[in-house]
Amino acid sequence: MDKSFFEARHLPQPQQIYRPEDKLMLKSMVQQAEHPLLITGGGLHVQAGPWLEGRPFDVLDMGGFDQLHHLDRTSMIAHVGAGMRWGQLREALSQRNASLAMYGLFPQDATIGGLLARRAARARVLFDGDIRDGLISVDAWSASDVSYHCLPAPRKSSGPDFRHLFVGSQGAFGPILSARLMVWPKLQGHLFSIEATQLGDALEIWQHLLKMQIRFAFSWWDQRHGRFLLAAYWPVGLDHVMVREMTSRFYPTIDVQDHDALDAVRVAIESQHPATRTAPLASRTLEVSVSLSTLAEYQSQFEESFEQLVLTHWTHHGALLYGVMGEDQQVPAWLKRVALEVRPVLGAQQDNWTKWDRNIKEELDAKRIFVVGL
């Protein structure tokens, strides 16, 4: 990442870009920096928001932390540098006969640190779905010079989960250096494509699937295609009965029955992910976290208010909606009222930190070493 990255995206120009490759270098660069630091991974979510506006800043580019440090094959845990990209990690794991099978869909170029650090209001899903549901531990460094290491052991009850000081806080308290993620063997994958031309159709299918209690690694409804794509992984021996259940109810038109073939489909979808900065309509796209009851109640408003709709990360409780607004359209007032969270994929977002968020920032980073790029 260099200054042209910012220029091309009409973002404020940093004074200096630092690209550390290890923790020692990082600490030294932070000490050296003359301006507040904006932490970036792939630069996917860097925006010119109130934290940056009109102020000189430097960039701490974490892209140098791009190593797959270790793969524990027994526990199926990958220790990954925060700067490694999602697509890169999938490739590296594939070469080692492992996979990211149970995860949802994310932009290929997003870094692991970036995916973890971005703000995301959504329901947790046990073991599969969002990247943070597969997160075992993180190593991070705080502005108050605390090196934080979360022990890689499952589901600890030893006090507050301080991973969440760094996960979801957009680098406000310091960088994530590495993460340990659950990974999976290469399981038999199946992709089902079910006709669903309207949002209501997709919702109805999803409600039915919830009753059947079939779990899907990813779910993707794209209004333009009128299809609901659902991917599931089952061990050989169990897969044929599950496929039978699906086909007898929904008449899916595609059934990709191979891990690598399904991976290829996944990559194709991810490359068009609406949260990608380079997506053609990114500047008009909203990311909306919404409950299922709101989707049901406001389905016509959703369809009328957006030119395009994509819904992904469907859970028992809600889904993540990407809606493309019309030219010069403002965020609908009703949406702000009913959604769990509304965020523009690009463009400045209103700074809405609570008093408590600000107090914690003050406590941990009184000198404002790190700024949020929103």
Added chain:
Amino acid sequence: MTEQPLRRELAAIVGDAHVLTERVDRLAYNNDCWPRGVIMARGRQLTRHMPAAIVQPGSVEEVQSIVQWARRAGEPIVPYGAGSGVCGGTVVEQDQGVIVDLKRLKSIVATSEQDMTMRAQSGIIGMNMERELQRRGLTLGHYPSSLICSSLGGYLAARSAGQYSSRYGKIEDMVASLRMVTGTGELIDTGADALAAVPSAGVGNGLDLTQLIVGSEGTFGLITDATLHLQPHPTKRMYAGFHFDGVEEALDGVRHLMQQGLRPAVVRLYDEFDTFIAKRGKKPKDEKNALPEKLLAQVSDWIEGVVPVEAAPIKQQMQGTIDAITRGLLGRVLGQPFLLNKLIENMPYACLLVVGFEGDGPGVANEANYAFDYLGQRGRYLGPEAGEHWYENRFSVSYKQSAMYVAGAFIDTMEVSTTWENLSNLYWSVREALAEHVLVMAHFSHVYPEGSSIYFTFAGYGSDLDDTLARYEATWDAGLKAVAKAGASTAHHHGVGQSKAMWSGHDHVGGQALFDHFKGVFDPDGIMNPGKVYLGGARG
């Protein structure tokens, strides 16, 4: 503050009937279920953790007023749910704190079937909550063995796990948002959710405070409400039991299933002695090994009567039958645990594995049949009875330990977790470390794709209070040192409390400093449950 002004001031907030200052009441809140406190009580050390008063608020506003009062008075306050914690998370220093008993906040505020979501107050007892949810065709899926005597607030405060955690997760996986009265007396909502009393706009888009407050055990504030994700109440259950020759073989099978994406509701693997106590693990080939078996059978009978083995099939009539002769023998046997443990390590018994699936739809039977076939090829299939027996007895546990304490012994549990790669190392390291102090057995439960917890149960004996306490402390010290040395987590679902406060920094390196920062924000006066979770940091 002396009793009368304290009583008067608290009564002005909650009403006279909801302030308890009589000695008998204060004694009742002298300890939760922390075994160390029970040992102290048996040794007639009754006042070590006796609170100055107990106050029972009936609304969020009253909780706020209590915190504001505590700030003015400089009085520490300690939240209390149902008192089933075993780590001393709700004890005060003698006469230097007020217990805030939250059980009057006991409502399910709302449920949404469409969003599979519930909002409830923190003082609701788990069993009452679950009964009401099931009446509505729903479940939280959180079934700790203490379900009848534990509260939602307690689960959240201590990052609790239920017996079905492999399917539903731990409480931190279920919670969507919290409402908490902070140590400054202000109200905070930690996240947007469909049932929160405030609109999402009031929550902000900064930190995910929910996961930073879950597990804080009242050190940042008092949780009053929570929104949690639900599941449909299952209509199908399939359980089965298996025998394996050793824990490693069984763990390999369980690991494989979890990493293939299967989601059993229950997985419980009992080691040889734990299985022996259940009298369900005899290997046919070892029928001749009679002498050690007789001794072990006697020990088994003693422990069978008193051990809080979670839902092991124990003969109920044995409870509380330790007589004076047995007591003497118990002391002699538990006083020499090393030999007994060595005997157990070589005992001719198999390990019992109980696996259960539940839910709706065709997936349940399909997954169960696949798993039972797989495990049956690697172990010995015992049929559904062993599993169903576990299911029938899943709450027949705990809180029946008094006979053991009467006999001068103690009993406690240590729940630790680690990755699959490290699991066997952890098991043997801790067994070895505990063996010279106490009689030890274990089961593996709460399994995940990446690892599992181990639940060690141990029994020890001391000749008098001082000797018992010394052995108790030495046991914990040796056990947790071994856990730390093995690189495993020191707490999986009991929380930290006072007993493990010095170990939190092992699981969260750098956690003490971060905790101190959070105390500075949420509890600047250091009045919220001091001395818990982390040892007294910069701000108490």
